[in-house]
Amino acid sequence: MPELPEVETIKRGLEPALVDARFENVVQRRPDLRFPFPENFTARLRGRRVKALSRRSKYLLANLEGEEVLVMHLGMSGRFTIESCEKPGTKPGTFAHATSANPRHDHIVFHMSHGGTVTYNDPRRFGFMLLLNEKDLPRHRMFRTLGPEPLSNAFNALTLAAKAAGKNVDLKTFLMDQRVVAGLGNIYICEALHQSGLSPRRQAACLVRKSGKPTDRAERLVHAIRDVLTKAIVAGGSSLRDYRQADGALGYFQHTFATYGRDGKNCERDNCSGTIRRIIQAGRSSFYCPRCQH
DNA sequence: AAGAACTCCTGTTGGC
DNA sequence: TGCCAACAGGAGTTCT
Numbered sequence: 026m027p028e029l030p031e032v033e034t035i036k037r038g039l040e041p042a043l044v045d046a047r048f049e050n051v052v053q054r055r056p057d058l059r060f061p062f063p064e065n066f067t068a069r070l071r072g073r074r075v076k077a078l079s080r081r082s083k084y085l086l087a088n089l090e091g092e093e094v095l096v097m098h099l100g101m102s103g104r105f106t107i108e109s110c111e112k113p114g115t116k117p118g119t120f121a122h123a124t125s126a127n128p129r130h131d132h133i134v135f136h137m138s139h140g141g142t143v144t145y146n147d148p149r150r151f152g153f154m155l156l157l158n159e160k161d162l163p164r165h166r167m168f169r170t171l172g173p174e175p176l177s178n179a180f181n182a183l184t185l186a187a188k189a190a191g192k193n194v195d196l197k198t199f200l201m202d203q204r205v206v207a208g209l210g211n212i213y214i215c216e217a218l219h220q221s222g223l224s225p226r227r228q229a230a231c232l233v234r235k236s237g238k239p240t241d242r243a244e245r246l247v248h249a250i251r252d253v254l255t256k257a258i259v260a261g262g263s264s265l266r267d268y269r270q271a272d273g274a275l276g277y278f279q280h281t282f283a284t285y286g287r288d289g290k291n292c293e294r295d296n297c298s299g300t301i302r303r304i305i306q307a308g309r310s311s312f313y314c315p316r317c318q319h
Numbered sequence: 320a321a322g323a324a325c326t327c328c329t330g331t332t333g334g335c
Numbered sequence: 336t337g338c339c340a341a342c343a344g345g346a347g348t349t350c351t
Contacts (some may be wrong), residue, residue, distance in 0.1 A: 028344060059327070059347090083345080101345055102329080130329085149328045151345060167347095194322070203346075210344055285344090308324075310342080324350070332342085 027083060027099045029175065029208030030254055030280075034261030035105060036080045039143065042107045043075045043087060047138040054132050058147060059100060063156040070095070070135075070156075082171050082207035092159045096167075100151025108142045171207040175250050180206055182232075182247050186239035189232040196232075196246075197225035198307045206250070212285045213253050215312045219284045219294075221249035224318040225311045226304070256280075284312035292317060 027035065051067040063069065074090040087095040097103075104126060126146040133145040133154070145152075155167075162168055172188070173179035188205050199205055200214045209217075218225050223242055232243040260280045283293060288303040292314035299316025 031344075059345095098345085100328095101343065127330090147328095148330060149343085149345095151328070192321090198322090201345090212344055307322095309345095322351090324348105326346100326348075330343085332340105334340090335338090 027103070028210035028213050029083060030213070030257035030261050032080050032083050032085055032099065033258050036078050036085055039105060039107070040078050042137065042141045042143050044078060045075065046141070047072060047074045048135055049138045050136040052134040052136070058132060058150045059153040062154060066156065081168065082203060088159065094157050094159050094162055096155040096157060098153050100147060100149060100153070102149040103145065103147040103152035106144045106146065108144070109140060170204050172203060172205045173207065175206050175208055175254055180247065182239035182243040185247055186233035186237070186243045189229040190237065192229040194229050195225060195306055196223060196227050196229050197311050199229035201307065209250065211309055212282065213257065215284045216282055217246065217249040217253045219313060219318060220253060221245040222318055225306060225313050227319070284314065287312060
């Protein structure tokens with residue numbers, strides 16, 4: 026499920042449950058997800074304090090006491106649930122059955138020192154967890170090649186155009202490549218392409234001029250990516266408030282899409298009477314309006 | 320060496 | 336109702 030805005034939302038939601046708490050006990054219900062869990066995973070976490078949570082691309086990072094980082098990737102179907110988090114403003118013990126997810130896919134349970142519990146559930150098991158030294162993280166093969174954070178200054182029309190030069194792929198596939206820009210996925214690429222009026226079928230090279238300078242399309246695309254992500258994070262934040270008051274399940278964003286999943290529906294862009302279409306690119310669905318995206 | 324195809328896994332949905 | 340195919344928010348590995 027999660028793309029950058031969801032991981033950011035999850036990070037914020039988990040902060041009160043994890044930051045400044047210690048792992049009292051960690052229950053590991055299976056040897057692997059997508060990859061094997063780290064050697065002695067539970068023993069290495071036990072007793073350790075979480076200094077901070079952060080995010081890089083779609084990775085959720087827990088910086089631990091002792092200069093280690095717990096790296097968590099949620100794959101397609103990973104989710105976290107918080108239970109019995111006794112923090113100011115929450116009622117202890119009210120989250121007895123916080124999750125509607127099938128408990129047979131509860132693979133990891135973090136029992137924290139303040140009495141709260143954080144459970145990782147992942148039916149498809151495309152997620153994974155790593156335990157790395159802080160200083161090794163940037164050199165790790167999963168981080169080394171990651172492109173810039175789309176909400177940082179390192180991501181701009183200039184750097185995007187540089188990566189598009191000579192590329193013989195369509196824009197959709199280009200943006201799915203995490204080396205180009207980190208954290209985008211199927212949904213937000215479709216949305217950003219719609220907002221910028223660019224067809225997902227257009228070639229990536231349209232972002233760069235012969236001189237190497239970015240085209241106007243590149244400028245528009247960068248702006249749209251930023252805008253779509255920022256709005257989605259805000260929307261995710263609003264659903265967070267529910268989880269604290271309600272059932273403890275960490276909700277995802279409530280967001281309305283212009284294209285994603287709207288195959289056959291009307292394009293709602295002003296003055297556009299097109300119909301959203303679904304096509305397959307690199308084996309994945311793309312949604313776009315052939316009328317206003319070129 | 321870039322780009323396409325295949326792979327991991329379970330759950331849900333829609334058509335017959 | 337059951338059955339089966341298609342599809343799902345990801346990305347590493349293997350092919351051509």
